[in-house]
Amino acid sequence: MVSTFQSYLQLGLYHIADLAAYDHILFLVALCAIYQLREWKRVVLLATAFTIGHSLTLALAVLGIIPVNTAWIEFLIPVTIMGTALYNVVVHKQERQLPTFGQRMRLNYVFALLFGLIHGMGFSNFLRSSLLPGQEDQLVQQLFAFNVGVELGQLLIVAVILLLSFLALNLLRIRQRSWNLFVSGGAFGIALIMALERVSAV
Numbered sequence: 001m002v003s004t005f006q007s008y009l010q011l012g013l014y015h016i017a018d019l020a021a022y023d024h025i026l027f028l029v030a031l032c033a034i035y036q037l038r039e040w041k042r043v044v045l046l047a048t049a050f051t052i053g054h055s056l057t058l059a060l061a062v063l064g065i066i067p068v069n070t071a072w073i074e075f076l077i078p079v080t081i082m083g084t085a086l087y088n089v090v091v092h093k094q095e096r097q098l099p100t101f102g103q104r105m106r107l108n109y110v111f112a113l114l115f116g117l118i119h120g121m122g123f124s125n126f127l128r129s130s131l132l133p134g135q136e137d138q139l140v141q142q143l144f145a146f147n148v149g150v151e152l153g154q155l156l157i158v159a160v161i162l163l164l165s166f167l168a169l170n171l172l173r174i175r176q177r178s179w180n181l182f183v184s185g186g187a188f189g190i191a192l193i194m195a196l197e198r199v200s201a202v
Contacts, residue, residue, distance in 0.1 A: 004138050005145040012149025015126055017157065023077050023194060024119060026187055028157050030084040031112065033183035036176065037166040046112045047154055053116020054123055055147050061124035062131075062143060071201040073121045078198070080115040081191035087111060088184040123150065 016024055031050070035043050060066045091107060127146055131139070168174045174182075 005141055008142045008145035009149040009152075011127075011130055012146040012151075013153040014149075015123070015146075016150045016153035021126075023081070023191075024122075025157055026190060027077070027081050027084065027115070027119065028154060029161055030081050030088065030184060030187040030191075032158055032161040032165070033085070033180050033187070034088045035162065035165070036169060037162045040162060043158055043162065044155070046109060047151075047158055049109045049112040050116040050119070051147070051151050051154070053113045053118075054120030054150070055116075057117045057120030058123045058127065058147065059143055061121050062127055062139070066121075068121045068124055070125055071198070073118060073125070075195060075198045075202050076118050077122050078191035078194035080118055082188050082195065084111065084115065085184040085188035085191065088180055 015021065019025070028047075031046055032043055057066065061068045087108065123146075127143075131142065165179065168179050169176060
């Protein structure tokens with residue numbers, strides 16, 4: 001028999017990896033566009049910052065501590081993708097030239113944390129609809145298991161993106177800047193269409 005923890009872990013894993021709800025995947029694609037496989041530690045830190053953000057608002061929203069305007073959140077999620085893609089193209093070149101590791105980390109890690117807050121409220125809409133009645137006493141366990149599932153799915157997606165980047169840069173000999181422009185530009189274009197489709201509901 002599948003335990004409650006296993007059920008919600010699988011729920012989180014399947015939700016983040018669901019191609020039908022690809023906006024979160026697209027955000028991770030944009031987030032990873034400027035990194036190579038050898039920089040995987042930095043990407044893990046980025047994913048951790050994103051996780052901290054979405055875990056916080058997911059818990060607060062599901063517990064009813066903060067209100068969630070679904071229409072606004074669904075609109076803001078593609079906006080976070082567009083912001084990340086713009087950062088990749090416009091800001092990252094200058095950020096790479098900063099002298100210390102601490103300085104290089106600042107903007108993109110702060111953005112990952114802040115954008116995670118928005119995505120967490122998006123996750124809460126799905127999780128609240130999936131909570132089973134009569135199991136309120138297990139809410140903390142359900143929240144924790146769902147977050148673990150999301151994180152595992154997130155790391156799996158990041159690994160695939162970095163592997164594709166490695167193949168593009170090393171086998172196809174695509175330049176890093178060209179790869180960044182291609183991936184970030186594609187993510188921005190798709191996110192723009194999503195934002196325009198959702199803005200009428202705000």
